[in-house]
Amino acid sequence: MAFDIAVKRVYEPPAKADGQRVLVDRLWPRGVSKKDAELALWLKEIAPSDELRKWFGHEPERWAEFQKRYRAELDANKEAVAQLRGLLREGKVTLLYGAHDEAHNNAVALAAYLRDHA
Numbered sequence: 001m002a003f004d005i006a007v008k009r010v011y012e013p014p015a016k017a018d019g020q021r022v023l024v025d026r027l028w029p030r031g032v033s034k035k036d037a038e039l040a041l042w043l044k045e046i047a048p049s050d051e052l053r054k055w056f057g058h059e060p061e062r063w064a065e066f067q068k069r070y071r072a073e074l075d076a077n078k079e080a081v082a083q084l085r086g087l088l089r090e091g092k093v094t095l096l097y098g099a100h101d102e103a104h105n106n107a108v109a110l111a112a113y114l115r116d117h118a
Helices: 050-056 060-076 078-090 106-116
Strands: 005-009 020-023 093-097
Touching: 005 106, 020 078, 050 060, 060 078, 060 106, 078 093, 078 106, 093 106
Parallel strands: 005 093, 020 093
Antiparallel strands: none
């Protein structure tokens, strides 16, 4: 079963096409109210560990290693992954993140992980 997953910055306006909106950052994004975010869920437990997040520092040259380490964390985080998979079984889910880099962030890595483990 292929999951219908989208990835979007939390600063972009919500859209009906988003399906269920899930914030996957450990920290709440600056300048965004909970009302404006229109979240179905804030799943901070699925975010990379503080140690991994700080090590990565959104440095593109660390991207491949970040993905490898994050996938290992996700493999060990069965409860949070199962919770997200449950939402995906209900329909489209948009993974929201706060980072500036649209190509190198935990939501992109998480979406790839979920697609690979569908």
